Amino acid sequence: MxxxxxxxxxxxxxxxxxxxxxxxxxxxxxxxxxxxxxxxxxxxxxxxxxxxxxxxxxxxxxxxxxxxxxxxxxxxxxxxxxxxxxxxxxxxxxxxxxxxxxxxxxxxxxxxxxxxxxxxxxxxxxxxxxxxxxxxxxxxxxxxxxxxxxxxxxxxxxxxxxxxxxxxxxxxxxxxxxxxxxxxxxxxxxxxxxxxxxxxxxxxxxxxxxxxxxxxxxxxxxxxxxxxxxxxxxxxxxxxxxxxFSWLWVSVSLTGGIIISLVCLRQVDMKSLIAYSSVVHMSLVLCGLMIFSWWGLMGAVVVMVGHGLCSSGLFCMANMVYERVGSRSLLISKGLLNYMPSMGLWWFLLSVGNMAAPPTLNLFGEISLIIGLMSWSSLSMLGLMLLSFFSASYTLYMYSLSQHGIFFSSLYSCTSGKVGEYLVLFLHWFPLNMLILNLSLVNGILTYS
Structure with missing residues (x-):
């Protein structure tokens, strides 16, 4: 060390x-x-x-x-x-x-x-x-x-x-x-x-x-x-x-995750929305850890790594918008595709990562957590359905509201993106999507821990 x-x-x-x-x-x-x-x-x-x-x-x-x-x-x-x-x-x-x-x-x-x-x-x-x-x-x-x-x-x-x-x-x-x-x-x-x-x-x-x-x-x-x-x-x-006490932690986490997802749908502050989405992801991690199953632990570790890369990249992009627009409000920073078109691709890639689309680590992690929770109790299926649906909803809400629409009229000049910014976003996205090719490492955690 x-x-x-x-x-x-x-x-x-x-x-x-x-x-x-x-x-x-x-x-x-x-x-x-x-x-x-x-x-x-x-x-x-x-x-x-x-x-x-x-x-x-x-x-x-x-x-x-x-x-x-x-x-x-x-x-x-x-x-x-x-x-x-x-x-x-x-x-x-x-x-x-x-x-x-x-x-x-x-x-x-x-x-x-x-x-x-x-x-x-x-x-x-x-x-x-x-x-x-x-x-x-x-x-x-x-x-x-x-x-x-x-x-x-x-x-x-x-x-x-x-x-x-x-x-x-x-x-x-x-x-x-x-x-x-x-x-x-x-x-x-x-x-x-x-x-x-x-x-x-x-x-x-x-x-x-x-x-x-x-x-x-x-x-x-x-x-x-x-x-x-x-x-x-x-x-x-x-x-x-x-x-x-597994029932206590799982029920609080699933209910809380659904409530926070609904809170996300009401946010107008870009960073606040991403922060609340972290609470939703971590509620699933807590469920996976508290049921003491192989699938739960494996899914929790993978979601922790995937969320770390994805959420960090989203905060990085929110800061890039803030440096140009001077506001984090989704009501003001609309229509980003008009004057930051190439950054729209990175918004899309990291947004689909946030909603656990393939081939991101989050997809494998959330599938493992869903398998673990449903094998622990079939009643948790209802909470998981709502949680998955609302996770996709608030991510789409953030992406569509920030990228589409009429941009703020006082923005008269803006740079699309610098090389350093694209490098940072690529270095967030690349491991998030490539690590799914080698998940034997996660199996090693469970076998030897």
Whole structure:
């Protein structure tokens, strides 16, 4: 793990050289890709750090998204909005994500999980657009911190009982009583907020709307996946208890997903619509994780990766429109095909990815989740039908309203797109559609984890 972390820490030394940081992060993500390892459960055991297949996929996703963030945030450099500080904050965030995904100790996992909150908050407060960003930052901070304190107490209780917090040495809890149920709920609530589950999601649209493009991309691309990753790691301890509450999580998630889909159909803010669609996708991921099935876990991991790439690309495009039009409102930024015709193709490609059309990763992931949920309970078919229908509805609503219609009359000149912007969108779209050719990697997760 040190061979991944040390080059990234060394990049902080060259924080004044924007081009070198871009090339360095690109090479780093390339070398992480080459670091695919043999079929073992844990790899690189040493210094309390190690990775399995799941950690490897998440680390690769983090490196790739951060590489794309630095390319798409070039306005920070051109307008001289404290570019050095921007680089340091992003690299520190990447370091905390590396630690979170590669640690073998629950306490270090908790510390690095919370550590990622600080640079995200600095990104929103420092480079956000409106004065409401302070409220958005406070929402995110307090939602996360309030429900992560019970997780810390739970980990200390585990240490008191077991004498260790090493993940591989933990014994599952089989006794079902009031104490174990409180212990279970206090352990998973922090991850449900981060995911975010319906009813704990109010911080997410505010944070997305007020964040700069870098904040939105890292939030959608990686930070929401921290919740799913944490649930996979923690639910190993509470399998017996969690099976008794599967009905609760699945029913809340499916109902909440349908309600949020209807909320999406009423949005006029482009970024807000994409942010709410993240809640819908993550509700399906939560269902897949909570039913403890092979198909559910496989689908959840694939949807997490696919959504990370697709949602990050959509936020990137929303920012490109905002830089030209000066507004994120779908009522003002209509008729984009008239003056950004070549960008219309990318809107289409990423929109169909968002509604899980072939050949995207989202399609395979959602099929796996639907198979898992229907085998768990045939009654969930109704919720899944409505969820799939409304997912397609709000994506079509976003695409048709933004691309068609009469464009705003005050827009007298506009560039269609720059080479760097097309490169970023291609690097989002290419892995989203090509990774479906090699899904044996996902089967490896389940076989060896």
């Amino acid at each position: 040190l061979k991944i972390m040390l080059p990234m820490i060394m990049l902080m030394k060259f924080k004044n050289n924007w081009s070198l940081i871009q090339i360095g992060l690109g090479l780093l993500s390339f070398f992480v890709g080459l670091n695919c390892f043999s079929n073992m459960y844990m790899y690189n055991l040493g210094f309390g750090l190690g990775i399995d297949y799941l950690s490897y996929i998440m680390i690769y996703l983090s490196s790739w998204i951060m590489f794309l963030i630095i390319i798409s945030s070039s306005q920070v450099k051109f307008k001289n909005k404290f570019p050095t500080m921007f680089i340091i904050v992003n690299l520190f965030l990447l370091l905390s994500l590396y630690l979170t995904f590669s640690t073998l100790n629950y306490l270090l996992f908790y510390i690095s999980f919370e550590m990622s909150l600080i640079p995200t908050l600095i990104l929103i407060l420092g480079w956000g657009y409106q004065p409401e960003r302070i409220q958005a930052g406070i929402y995110m901070l307090f939602y996360t911190l309030t429900l992560s304190l019970p997780l810390l107490c739970s980990l200390l209780f585990i240490y008191y009982k077991e004498g260790s917090l090493t993940m591989l040495l933990m014994k599952p809890v089989y006794v079902l009583n009031y104490v174990s149920m409180m212990w279970y709920f206090s352990s998973i609530m922090a991850f449900l907020v981060k995911l975010p589950m319906y009813m704990f999601h109010l911080w997410l649209p505010k944070a997305h709307v007020e964040a700069p493009v870098a904040g939105s991309m890292i939030l959608a691309g990686v930070l929401l996946k921290l919740g799913g990753y944490g649930l996979i790691r923690v639910l190993i301890l509470f399998q017996k208890i969690s099976l008794n």
